[in-house]
Amino acid sequence: MRGSSSNITRAGAAVLALVLLLLASCAQIPRSGPVGKSTDASAGNPNAPVFFPAAPREGAGPESVIEDFYSAGSGYEDDYAVARQYLTQASSVTWKPDQRALVFRSARVVPTGVENVFDYELDLAYSVDADGVATRLPEGTKENIPATLAQVDGQWRIAAIPDGTAIPEETFKVIYGAYPIYFYDPTFTYAVPDLRWFIKKKTVKAMTSALLGGPAAYLKGAVVSAFPSGIKLARESVPVVSGAAQVDLTAKDLVDASNEDRLRMQTQLALTFRSQPDVINVELRANQDLVRVEDNGTVRRPVRNMSVPAHQIAVSHNELVRYENNRLSPLPDIAPVAALSPRAPAESPVSQSAAFLNPGRDTLYSVVPGQPARVLTTRAAVSRPSFDRYDWTWTAGPGGDGATEVLAYRPVGVAQGSSVPAVTLTPTWLAGWTVKEFRMSREGARALVISEQNGKTRVQVTGIIRTADGTPRDLTAPMTLPTSRDPDQGAWVDDTTVAVMKGSAAESVTPELLSLASAQPQQLAPWPGLTALSAGNGPEEIFGQSAEGVFQRLGNGWSPQLKGLQDPSFPG
Known part of the structure; x- marks a missing residue:
């Protein structure tokens, strides 16, 4: 069994593997010519760090496979393609890495006494749910992630693992960022920030989904949203086309809404996307058809970061x-x-x-x-x-x-x-x-x-x-x-x-x-x-x-x- 020190070394190696892909120059938003779409994977910060994890090693034992799988879980590119190589074919299809991220200070693999079943024992710093809500945890908070292994063509692979990823705290600070999504006070006069943590390169769609999901627990009942409960994205992406974030929503919820409600939805999204350099404006769509939103002056833009008198x-x-x-x-x-x-x-x-x-x-x-x-x-x-x-x-x-x-x-x-x-x-x-x-x-x-x-x-x-x-x-x-x-x-x-x-x-x-x-x-x-x-x-x-x-x-x-x-x- 590997101790905590070896795992910390692995965590350090994982951090060293983070590579910053910097663009040679700032990208300009096209104003003419062919329309270019950004996929969900690139709808965010184009300069965000990218992690290139190692593929499975020939002959690696069960403990190493578990450690290397979670190291590879920091490689979010191509829907965690490398991490899925550590899973059996069945579990690679069912595993949902975006359900939560467990951020640990240290980790080690512990045998459970059951054949081919191990626990990945974590000293947790944070837990981040699917909507980016982060819970900070005191030192000494432990969690065990069970992993069941099986041999596939003579190599150990993970046959059962809970959804989500587990990454070192140092890695988390590099590839994740805190971003405000915005709700309204009950009078729709003020914009209230709700800080969420997202992978820096996948923010636009993540922000949209989190906004539709409603406020974090400590704000529920204290703030309101322009989006009706139950409204969803009509497709699993929010492309940004020539600076316009195309938010495609379920048609009935959007079409049935008043122009006032739609304008508040659009404003709420625009406030939320303020941190995204490639987003200039927001388009609401219903099953890909553009929905007209008229600003006739009846809806006042909410006050963000309200100031106090100077005295x-x-x-x-x-x-x-x-x-x-x-x-x-x-x-x-x-x-x-x-x-x-x-x-x-x-x-x-x-x-x-x-x-x-x-x-x-x-x-x-x-x-x-x-x-x-x-x-x-x-x-x-x-x-x-x-x-x-x-x-x-x-x-x-x-x-x-x-x-x-x-x-x-x-x-x-x-x-x-x-x-x-x-x-x-x-x-x-x-x-x-x-x-x-x-x-x-x-x-x-x-x-x-x-x-x-x-x-x-x-x-x-x-x-x-x-x-x-x-x-x-x-x-x-x-x-x-x-x-x-x-x-x-x-x-x-x-x-x-x-x-x-x-x-x-x-x-x-x-x-x-x-x-x-x-x-x-x-x-x-x-x-x-x-x-x-x-x-x-x-x-x-x-x-x-x-x-x-x-x-x-x-x-x-x-x-x-x-x-x-x-x-x-x-x-x-």
Whole structure:
């Protein structure tokens, strides 16, 4: 039996076998002459790496055949033609490599005790399903893939193997890429990215199939699609002809749709194909016949990567202030709150409402123009407030029985002394966890959640399920982002990136950028005594606060800004 070290060597050899086929010059999209079609295999990045695996070796034993089969599984060209040579004729026909990809840190072949049956034992880093949804897995996660072998003309071949491939993590990072496919928020106003992992050279068809399949689990119920449930590709390819991606759909679903729905379908595909250099526009087809889509101005293009206002709310001399261009000014039309000693303020991105905590962080207040501040909730501890674009104020804290609750309030338009609309959510995945941070995304379909249990911290993104009028109804089971530290606060930087850190007045603090599209956190420059973090539009608009004042990220360091203010935060 070969040990882990030999298999790691094989994995390294597999990586060395990856060859970049670079075009001599950038291909120009033809504007005249014969029509040229790209097949599904080439509809993607033409410069993507290609892996050339080795064919079966004469006289190789069962263990070597299993190892070499999975090494060959990185060679996706010609429908995994080389990998299929390691299978019996029957299994080569039935094996479906695109069903999932298991990405491993190390692997070894283990006998099962059953004649000619072995396990390929993996230490998994990721699991990627047929629609490109990647699940990151902690170190030590094991999975055994059973393989049954038989002799064919004196050579060992695999007679039974589960669908899918298994590839080393190093190889995965080279031949796969993370790409956003886009859905809509429930009002069709905003485009919401759903990051998927695809082989770089086979993206166009893979993206289309994933889009038709619907959003990832953590977004189901929080976003919508213009494509009706059950709609499918009419043919197993999405050719790109003279820059036009020809998406051929089942005729009835497409023809029965309104022009408005078809325009939204076309827009959704166009947003999804933004990353594809050979795609200029999208054609909808029904059984290969072009379907006319008219843009008569009735459908607005959704906002992608929504920005926030350039100013921040902050506390100065116990009053709420506006911080912009390194200057302070009064918060417009807001009553004085100095008697309440506000901390951790938030400002609505759609109105002039604000919310804040008291110094003990056990009471949440809101203040709307023309009214004094009012108490929204008091409990043992609450997370700093965050507004969504529906003007709901969010926080989290323990309920009466100690269970973690996520709370949302909407005081805008409520007369002084009247009850404020409120929603209390108790997601099971937060049971036993203390929420340190709950921050709404700019389009209102997602939230960043940082929670802690017995010293262990996790950073997650959950979807927000709402009723038709935008009232929060539930949170989806979240996706987890990798972090190398134990952050206790965070903020959205853009629609696919968050900044997090663990604040400390006494130590040097290293914030991190976590991307929905990356496996590795990006560490920012350390800075002593950072206790608060805020983020505006993009990674250059990240601010930190220490006892020495406010600092803005500048390249690989931090630039001093104003002194004498606390807890700056961009609207949201």
